[in-house]
Amino acid sequence: MATTNGRVQSNDLVTLPVINISDPTPEIGRKMIDAAATHGFLYIDTRGTDFAPENVERQFELSKQFFSSPEEEKAACQIGSDNRGWTGMHSETLDPANQKRGDFKEAFNIGEFIDNRPQQPIPKSLQGHEDELLDFETRCRKTCHRILRLLALGLEIPDPDWFSSRHKTPSGCTLRLLHYPALPLDTDYQPEVDIRAGAHSDYGSITLLFQRPSQPGLEILTSSTTRSENSNSTSASEDRRTQQNKQQKWSPVPVIPSNYTPEASDDKTPLPPILLNIGDLLSYWTNNLLKSTVHRVIFPNDQHRNKASGAGLLGEDRYSIAYFCHPTDSTLLEAVPSRLVPDMTHPSSTTEARDGGFRVGYGGGAGGAKVLTAKEHLIRRLEATYGFEHK
Secondary structure (H helix, E strand, O other), X not given: OOEEOOEEEOOXXXXXXXXXXXXXXXXXXXXXXXXXXXXXXXXXXXXXXXOXXXXXXXXXXXXXXXXXXXXXXXXXXEOOOOOOEEEOOOOOOOOOOOOOOOOOOEEEEEOOEEXXXXXXXXXXXXXXXXXXXXXXXXXXXXXXXXXXXXXXXXXXXXXXXXXHHHOOOOEOOEEEEEEEOOEEOOOOOOXXXXXXXXXXXXXXXXXXXXXXXXXXXXXXXXXXXEEOOOOOOOOHHHHHOXXXXXXXXXXXXXXXXXXXXXXXXXXXXXEOOEEEEEOHHXXXXXXXXXXXXXXXXXXXXHHHHHHHHOOOEEOOOEEEEEEEXXXXXXXXXXXXXXXXXXXXXXXXXXXXXXXXXXXXXXXXXOOOOOOOEHHHHHHHHHHHHHOOOOO
C-alpha cells in the first residue's frame, strides 16, 4: 500500500450497506443511523426512490451537452458568492494544505427553482431544458425528505418530520453537474500530488451522488484502530488505558457494489445505486453522532489504459451528479430532541472542542458556541473554500 499525504492508500474496497427506503419504518431508520455513524456513507437502492433509469440517464445527457459547449458560453455563467454557476478546471482547491494546484474538474451549480423558475442565468446549452432540470431537482428533494424522515425515526425523535419540516425553501440546496476530463498525453499531471477532487467533506445535511457504471475514482477516508503492545496489562481498567493508534487510509468506493443488481435503462445501461453521505451540517447538528466523512476523487490506477490504446488521452472522462440538501436558511441548528444525540453544549469525546465550541468540516469553517442558522453555517463553509466575502 502506498502513502499519500501521510495517509495509507488501500486497494481494499470499502463495504457499505445498500438500503431500500421504500418502507419508512424505524428498523430501516436504525440501519441508516448505524451506517451514517460508522462510515458516513451508504447506498440507496434506486427502486425505493422516485428515480427511473431514464430520469438519471437524461440528466447525464444534459450534463455532457453543457460541458461540451464552448468555454466562453460556460464562462458567461461564472460561479459567484451565491454558489451558483460554472467553475472551471483548477478553479477549486478543496484540499489547499496538500494540493499544489486546483482540482482537475469543472462543475456547474444549479440553485433552487422558485415558482418553477431558475434563480440564475442558464447557459445557452441548457436553455429550453429548464423543466427537465426542475423535474430532476424535485425528485432529488423528495428522496432527501424520505431519507430525513428515516433518520428521524432511527434517532427516535418523537416527530418523524422534525428534520424534513426544516428543509424547505429558501435554502442552500444545490444540484451540481460534475465533469472530470481525460487529460492530453503531454499533460504535466503528477499522480502523486495532483487529484481530480481534493480531500473534503460536504457542507449540507445530506448529499445524493449519481455515478456512471464504468467511471470509478471516489475514495473515503477510513480509520482502523490498533493497540500498542502491553504485555504487563492484566486488568480490564489497564486494558482500557492501553494506548490506541488510529491509522487512516483511503479506501475506494465501488460505483456498483458486488451484492447489488442494478436496474437498467432502455439502452441497457445499468443504473448504479445512489450514494448517500452525511454532510458537515447534519454532523454538527447531531454533535458528530453522524459522521461527515472526508472523501476525494482520484484518477484510478488502471486509467492509463487509454494511453496504450492510442486514444491520445490519459484516463477517460468521468461524469457525476451531486445533490446537496440543506435546511431552510433560517433554521436554527439547535439541539436535536433525541436521547441518542449527545448534549451539544458540552464538548465530549465525540467532538473536537475548539474556542469553546466545535470544529466541524474538513478544512475549517463552522464552529463556535453560538447557535448558528443553516445559512450562517453554509456561508462559513463557502468562505473557507472560496474565500467569498458576505456582507
